[in-house]
Amino acid sequence: MQNSNGFNNYLRQQKRNKYTVILIQTLILLGSIVLWEVLARLGMINTFLVSSPSAIFTLFMKYLQDGSIFTHVGISVWETVLGFVIGTTLGILIAILLWLSETLAKIADPFLVVLNALPKTALAPILIVWVGPGIKGIIVIAITISLVTTILSAYNYFINVEEDKIKMLKSFGATKYQILTKLILPSNIGNIINITKINIGLSWVGVIVGEFLVSRYGIGYLIVYGGQVFRLDLVMMGVVVLAICAMLMYQMVNLIEKWYNAKNNSSKL
């Protein structure tokens, strides 16, 4: 079918708007890096406090050449992945238990609410003492941060599944377990993906806090070490690397979500 002129114009306009936005975003990013570098070279800002893009890049190349950046990134990423995978899985399992037993949910409610309101990073020092320093302690911190919100939001999603649909399954004689596997879980896959996305961010918080406290490897270690010895190029590099890692991980879950949506929106004919 031939598109009308008006529609073609509309599409063109949409495309142009999209490109304009990307162009301006790139300009802002490049512009501020250039401005930063120029100001640093002209001595108008104190490089001791803010470092400079070229210094950060040089340092990054150094870490890249001796390969130590891979150790740091690898360890942090590993801790984060374990943190959110365990945190999300465990949280959903507990939410399922609460869904299975209303009494249990009522008993747990005040505890969960208090734990949820408490900033979990406050528990980090205790956890380190209990679990021990090193990767184990850091992963436990990461899990703790995402666990309670996962339980609360997953449980909330579970109990908000349409009552009528549950009744429909019950009219066929469904057991509670069947209602769980045939209705509650499948209807909440989109929500579980969303919880996972949030947990990636939370898990990074846990890992970085943990590495600040006790660690000799990882991006958090680089940042806190750089800060202690006033090497701002090291701190900045750590932050940039962290931003890139977090973004890549988030994008990966985005791809999974897209794949899930695409699969769900196409009928098998």
Next chain:
Amino acid sequence: MQPIIELIDVSKSFYTNEGEIVVLKNLNLTLEKGKVLGILGPSGSGKSTILNILTNLLKPTSGELIVNGKIGYMFQKDNLLEWRTIKDNIMIGLEIQKKITTEAVEKIDRLLKVYDLWDFRNRFPRELSGGMRQRVALIRTLATDPDILLLDEPFSALDYQTRLIVSDDIYKIIKQENKDAILVSHDISEIIAMSDTIAVLSKRPATIKNTYQIELTVDGERTPLTSRNAPEFKNYFDKLWKELEIYAK
């Protein structure tokens, strides 16, 4: 006539922290073989409570319940699961009862073909119209081979035109598949068009206030659409209207 379902002196109370609410009081109902029983009542009169007692979702506080046969429940909303194809939606009852056999699947295929859903068997619910979805919901109920169908305001979520067509469809399916049915509704013309007997509920606590045998003179086969043209239709409508009007005051 042999009764398929009998409720004898059934009462049901709900308890809340505010006190006791008596919803049904000494209710007597009979469904005969091959018939459609309509239950008409104002909203909040306990119609759904009766159906929930029949399907064992609720226990009566007192009274006796006799059900000779298997019950299938059809809801106001189609309650199709969006992530399942039409055929998988229809299979869910069998899946739950772990009764998926080649015979059962063949029966579903037959139903899909007879009721014009075969071409849509691999589509998802959102690709179907409201009327088609409701037909899928009925076939889902029929797939588990019930003897008695309970229809809980099954058309009220549809627009008026679709509603007339779908109620015609569903009525024909019930008759063709040889099922007995209880239809619950607050829609007077719909319930006259579909039922052989109509029981009118009183206000809460509900008892049966009056029972009407619906006898209509129609040319040819009786369907909800031809019933609406029967000369007696208006009379029944007026009588039932008066029964309900009392509550409006």
